[in-house]
Amino acid sequence: MSETTAELPVVVIGAGPAGLAAAAHLLDRDITPLVLEAGPHAGAAVREWAHVRLFxxxxxxxxxxxxxxxxxxxxxxxxEDTYPTGGDWAERYLQPLADVLGEHVRFGARVAGVSRTGRDRIVDADRDTQPFVIHIEHTNGREERVFARAVIDASGTWSTPSPAGASGLAALGEKAAADRIAYRVPDLKDPTVRARYAGKRTAVIGSGASAFTALAYLADLAKTDDGAGTKALWILRRGISGSTFGGGDADQLPARGALGLAAKAAVDAGYADAATGFRTDAIERDADGRLVLVGEDGRRLDPVDEVIVLTGLRPDLTFLDELRLGLDERLQAPVALAPLIDPNQHSCGTVYPHGVNELSHPEKDVYLVGMKSYGRAPTFLAMTGYEQVRSIAAHLAGDREAAERVELTLPETGVCGGAGLFDEPAAAEETGGGCCAAPATLTIGAPASSGGC
Structure with missing residues (x-):
């Protein structure tokens, strides 16, 4: 790196939890950060689930x-022992932190592309000595380019939810039914959103914490006067097993375990049915305009009024296309990190804390951190992101010992086996952790003879 390049800032993409923490660690190391945030406030993505309480x-x-x-x-x-909502986290921590960082954070600045100055991805000559160039599109229409000594992408995965289709592609008819499909946990305190689901039959597709939350919210709505008749249909790509509802009382993050228990209690009470072993292939409309989910096996479920798709998130890599990233072919996570977080293998917690070594790419000094570093893998914790950026900042400062030192102990989920923590149909089959019952529709809590495992 030339002296001129060394004087450039480290560009951080995204003013969320990991991005702002990265800026704080860089400043602590006397390295100038420049945080670029597409939204108008700190934690723009977090604010979109402001109504959801963290575990x-x-x-x-x-x-x-x-x-x-x-x-x-x-x-x-x-x-320290209280649980904030997403709104609390944004207003009481992320925004104050961005305010302290001041001129180091720019809002309304969307990163449209990142490359090496004068080098597209195919050029080798002097590549590592060239600074990064970042193309920015501002909300007022102005375009700008800035230069950086390193790039830390903490833009997350919130903007790219996975579709309903079990193949990873949108189900046939999914786009045409977009007016009746949501990809977020609904805020049922919002009168407009509440009216959308009250007294309706809603399919919830997914098997993780977000699906648990949605099922519990819909069950609570059903218990109210204005929500009488609200019913959920829970769509699972596998069967029901002992680990479907997460770690429960064994989870070292008690609120995370409680999510699964709350969902189980809700469906045990009859507020939801479950369609197990169902892999969505198409979404059609019946004569009354209601939605009918069609499985890959040809099975057609009874009509629903709304669909909530909570099948995970995936990274947007389009603006990094001119960089040489080393990504796992399945998870789209850094190659060295992928084996540590692979949901086919790691559903019992204890993902090994990791840093710069696991997050490096063939392109020197570019890092994906936070939720984006996990690619399509789930169960990311904020403290994991904080450890990642601490290690990277130490590395950029030349402190090798600190960069390789582990300063984090992660809580275990208390769950063993494949099912329940992710929503990829092959995973449970490969690990033996899923239920191998034939596809069935059942009320959870009903006797085993009705099709449960």
Missing amino acids: SRWGELVDPAAEKLLAPTGWTQPA
Whole structure:
């Protein structure tokens, strides 16, 4: 790296939890960060699920370097053992942190492309000595290019939810039915959203924490006067097994375990039926305009009024196309990280804490961090992202010992076996952790003879 390049900032893409923590760690190392955020506020994606309560406590959601920056301002961390909503996290931590970072954060700045100056992805000559060039599109229509010594992509995966189709592609008719399909946990405190689901039959596709939350919310709605008649149909690509509902009381993050228990209690009470072993191939409309889900095996489910698709998220890699990334062919996560987080193998917690070594790419000094580093793998924790950026900042500062030191112990899920933590149909079959019952529709909590495992 030339002296001129070394004087350039490190560009951080995204002013979410991992991106702002990266900026704090860089400043702590006397490295200038420049955070580029497409939204108008810090934590723009977090604010879109402001109504959802996190299963991590405040004590696990504040980065140490960020707290060091905030402390002189009089900022006080909320009680460590309490659980914030996404809105709390954004307003009480992320926005104050962005305010302290000041000119190091630019809002309304969408990154449209990243490359090496004067080098597209096929050019080898002097590649590693060239600074990065970042093409920015501002909300006012202005375009700009800035240069950087390194790039940390913390843009997350929120903007690219996975579709309903079991093949990873949109189901036939999914786009045509877009007015009746949501890809987020609904905010049932919003009167308009509440009216959309109250008294209706809603299919929930997915088997992770978001699906648990949606099922519990719909069950709570059904218990109210204005929500009488609300019913959920839970679509699972596998069968029901002991691990379907997560770690429960064995989860070292109690609120995460409670999500699964709340979903189980809701469906045991009869507020939801489950279609197991169902892999969505098409979504059609019946004569009354209701939606009919059609499985790959030709099975047609009874009509529903709405569909909530919670099948996971995937990274947007389009603006990194001119960089040489080393990504796992399945997870789209860094090659060295993928084996540590592969949901086909790791459903019992204890993903090994990792840093710069596992996050490096053939393209020197570019890193995917936070949820984006996990590609399509689920169960990411904020504290994992904080450890990632701590290690990367140390590496960029030349502190090899600190970069390779592990400073994090992750809680276990308490779940063993493949089913329940992810929504890829092959995974449970490969690990033997799923249920191998024939496809069935059942009320959860009914006797085993009705088709449960």
